[in-house]
Amino acid sequence: MGKSKQVGNHKSDKKKNIAKTWKTKRRTKDLDQIHADMLPANAAKLLQQEVDYDVTGCAQHYCLHCARYFVNLKTLKEHFKTKVHKKRLKQLREEPYTQAEAERAAGMGSYVPPRSVEVHTQQVEEHMDSTEAPA
Secondary structure (H helix, E strand, C coil): CCCCCCCCCCCHHHHHCHHHHHHCCCCCCCHHHHHHHCCHHHHHHHHCCCCCCCCHHHHCCEECCCCEECCCHHHHHHHHCCHHHHHHHHHHCECCCCHHHHHHHCCCCCCCCCCECCCCCCCCCHHHHHHCCCC
């Protein structure tokens, strides 16, 4: 008797959810989470982080709006000029969705259009560049 043909295996779950795997591979923070990070108390903590060698750029160069770390100050400044960053700023101009707005949409109140929030690119301090070696 020969070996029977293998019909399935335990790893077939990964093949079924390939679309979900690709969608969540580079998942970033949602806009409402970023709005919470933009509050002054949270923003100060994120922009003045301790040195962490496990994070890109030792966690010293962080874009608050895109929730991304960068290798050095130069790449962070270049990122501020990119289309990706500008699109994110435009998305953040709209007030985050709230539970009250969800209830109004369900018919438990009258419609109130979302307010616009003023968002500007974060200020970059030159002392953030002190971790780089001189060229």
